[in-house]
Amino acid sequence: MIEVTEKKDYRLVTNEMRLEFAAVSDNEAFARMAVSAFIAPLNPTLEELSDVKTAVSEAVTNAIIHGYGNRGRVTDRVQMNCELRGSILEVEVVDRGVGMEDVNRAMEPLFTTRPEWERSGMGFAFMEAFMDELEVFSEPELGTTVRMYKKIGLGGWIVSEE
């Protein structure tokens, strides 16, 4: 894993969760449901909920099929760390798989290393389209960390202002 953790300022953090699960495709749905449940108290709109679920699904699928080569080993692990700062959601998806030489190339729409698996090459493009911000850190042989941010619903903003 790439060390991207800087000293954390917890003063603004209102909620946090960390998950680790096996890199098997059943857990794509699990990760989406977990993040939905995590942001539920913010009263996200259906649109926001779909946006976050799609982005998380893309990141977790990437970790499972590209990071760990789709080998379905239970000992391969994906971490999903979520954090709320008021109404700002941060989701981090971390794998310790093969990593990437050229992150910018991987992020180009339609680029895929796995055309034989019918990957559309739209994963990063969807993450960028549905979240407010996207950061990708990767190192060959060490793994990949995807970090995404999105502001969630006015409902949550009103609650945190009270």
Added chain:
Amino acid sequence: MDEDYKVIDNYLMIRMPAEVDHHQSVDISKRADRYIVSKQVGNVVFDFERTTFMDSSGVGVILGRYRKISCFGGKVYAVNAGSRIRRLLLLSGLENIVELVEK
């Protein structure tokens, strides 16, 4: 499930599941291709009536079937595609490949 696949004339109708992700997509592609080959259908119709979630894997399923049938003049159609699925198709540049059918 096989009851979600139906061949009518030259069309393979596929009732897409509630959640179209990578996990589901592998199975959909495999089954669809079996029908395309064994029943020799020219066109594929994806029915999104039940679908509440889709990611780029679903785009891959549509693109993959399109590649298989388009060389024989076949087309892919989407029915009951809500605004969310339309947006995904548009973002992926599939609007010229998939014909959206209003019901």
